[in-house]
Amino acid sequence: MSTTSTSAVTLDSISVDLLELLQRQDSQVTRILADEAERQATTLELIASENHVSPAVMHAMGSWMTNKYAEGYPGKRYYSGCVHHDRIEQLAIDRATDLFNCAFANVQPHSGANANLAVYFALLEPGDTFLSVVLSDGGHLTHGSPVSISGKWLKPIHYPLVYDESRDDYGYIDYDAVEQLAVEHKPKIILCGYSAYPRLIDFARFREIAERVGALLISDIAHIAGLCAGGAHPSPFPHSHIVTTTTHKTLRGPRGGLILTNDDQLAKLIDKAVFPGTQGGPLMHIIAAKAVAFGEALRPEFKQYAHQVVANAKALSEHLMSCGYHLLSNGTDNHLMLMDLRKFDAELTGKQAAIWLEDAGIIVNKNTVAGDQRSPFATSGIRIGTPALTTRGLIEDDMRRVGTFIDRVLKAKGDEAVISSVRAEARELCAQYSLPH
Ligand code: DSN
Numbered sequence: 043m044s045t046t047s048t049s050a051v052t053l054d055s056i057s058v059d060l061l062e063l064l065q066r067q068d069s070q071v072t073r074i075l076a077d078e079a080e081r082q083a084t085t086l087e088l089i090a091s092e093n094h095v096s097p098a099v100m101h102a103m104g105s106w107m108t109n110k111y112a113e114g115y116p117g118k119r120y121y122s123g124c125v126h127h128d129r130i131e132q133l134a135i136d137r138a139t140d141l142f143n144c145a146f147a148n149v150q151p152h153s154g155a156n157a158n159l160a161v162y163f164a165l166l167e168p169g170d171t172f173l174s175v176v177l178s179d180g181g182h183l184t185h186g187s188p189v190s191i192s193g194k195w196l197k198p199i200h201y202p203l204v205y206d207e208s209r210d211d212y213g214y215i216d217y218d219a220v221e222q223l224a225v226e227h228k229p230k231i232i233l234c235g236y237s238a239y240p241r242l243i244d245f246a247r248f249r250e251i252a253e254r255v256g257a258l259l260i261s262d263i264a265h266i267a268g269l270c271a272g273g274a275h276p277s278p279f280p281h282s283h284i285v286t287t288t289t290h291k292t293l294r295g296p297r298g299g300l301i302l303t304n305d306d307q308l309a310k311l312i313d314k315a316v317f318p319g320t321q322g323g324p325l326m327h328i329i330a331a332k333a334v335a336f337g338e339a340l341r342p343e344f345k346q347y348a349h350q351v352v353a354n355a356k357a358l359s360e361h362l363m364s365c366g367y368h369l370l371s372n373g374t375d376n377h378l379m380l381m382d383l384r385k386f387d388a389e390l391t392g393k394q395a396a397i398w399l400e401d402a403g404i405i406v407n408k409n410t411v412a413g414d415q416r417s418p419f420a421t422s423g424i425r426i427g428t429p430a431l432t433t434r435g436l437i438e439d440d441m442r443r444v445g446t447f448i449d450r451v452l453k454a455k456g457d458e459a460v461i462s463s464v465r466a467e468a469r470e471l472c473a474q475y476s477l478p479h
Contacts, residue, residue: 090427
């Protein structure tokens, strides 16, 4: 690598093999990191909220940017020495606004949960009402769960999905019910965006409802951000007043959060609510990695990736349904599907299914399904997603093969010989598709 810089510190002089350095200093930590890299390389990662970042994103996270306090915003910091931190944060902001086609971005939230809490802090008073989906129907802890500050200090009203399987829109958001509840409760905020919802979100319909009752529409696109950025899901703008997201799921960046808007007044409130309202020093190394990831997502090949994620999910969901499994809403439009195990085997929990699959080298997560009587620790479903395997390069035929693995494991009900034979085949498939390097 060379550089045209005239400064004493060139990229050549500072480039070192960081893993080798770590190994020399701390072999215990290095061993664990290497084991995790091997686990990722040799298993089929189907957790819908996970992905494999590029080496460039990884390197930015492990960079000199971690050494600095930079409270405040570009040009308005509380510490000296932030000249390059200003540059990197502004670059991340500019790339985020380009990517999502909006006017304002706050790139400092440490996570999606922090992004949501900052939005609540910016817009709501304790006890205020907002509308969202309940966690067990595919919402999120920060969408008003009683164990979260969002449920303890605010007043969530939950809108339903269509639970009636005889309806064409079974498993979809019940938009008519959203409207009725909005009219009845006059929420300050209507929240759309989910962690286990397999269908497209009709942002325009949500905005109409929000307008009718004078609410703000907040879209939490944590799961689908990469699909929106890549054109494989409709954009939350111009319909949303505010958009929150994580940066590490389909967007394939570092673990973190992001808030977007087009409204100057809301932008000011958001900035104050993130810092000093709910956070201290920003994670500048993560912001550097966000800039890298947004740069990657602006490239044409990311569009192709986003569409392949959806094509892979469709192929896998159709294969699983052809094997007799029941999926919420009978399919998917995005990167994930939710398998309801109750019809397959009333005794089988999502927890047990996920353990068998993990033993076979297939990583999914247990998930509650609509109307679930089981706790979130047991559950009656599993959630399956394609962002990580698509990053490795798997396409539709591979996904059907993965579907066959899942089917064999579930139908074998824990038979060790079947699990071990699927494990061997999963390893073989993994060997054909490396992690990003
Ligand atoms: N934990 C995330 C997920 O898996 O969907 C949501 O934050």
